[in-house]
Amino acid sequence: xxxxxxxxxxxxxxxxxxxxxxxxxxxxxxxxxxxxxxxxxxxxxxxxxxxxxxxxxxxxxxxxxxxxxxxxxxxxxxxxxxxxxxxxxxxxxxxxxxxxxxx
Numbered sequence: 001x002x003x004x005x006x007x008x009x010x011x012x013x014x015x016x017x018x019x020x021x022x023x024x025x026x027x028x029x030x031x032x033x034x035x036x037x038x039x040x041x042x043x044x045x046x047x048x049x050x051x052x053x054x055x056x057x058x059x060x061x062x063x064x065x066x067x068x069x070x071x072x073x074x075x076x077x078x079x080x081x082x083x084x085x086x087x088x089x090x091x092x093x094x095x096x097x098x099x100x101x102x103x
Contacts, residue, residue: 005060006049010048031079038092
């Protein structure tokens with residue numbers, strides 16, 4: 001955990017366990033953000049710090065990407081096929097982001 005996150009509240013043990021269950025932290029955080037970031041545009045887990053340094057780093061990397069439209073587009077271009085990229089960008093432009101779509 002870096003000093004730059006020292007001002008953030010520490011996640012509870014329950015939150016840390018839930019985050020571990022929800023997120024595939026063995027997956028590269030850039031690839032996760034590229035493939036699933038569109039579903040996490042309201043991502044707030046990076047507003048906490050985690051006692052596990054690997055989890056903390058992973059969460060903060062994902063948070064940085066999904067909250068920065070240019071960073072998100074960059075990793076989408078890197079990891080997605082052209083068809084996947086077009087589909088996810090169209091999905092992001094739609095007014096109704098709540099509706100699930102199959103990419």
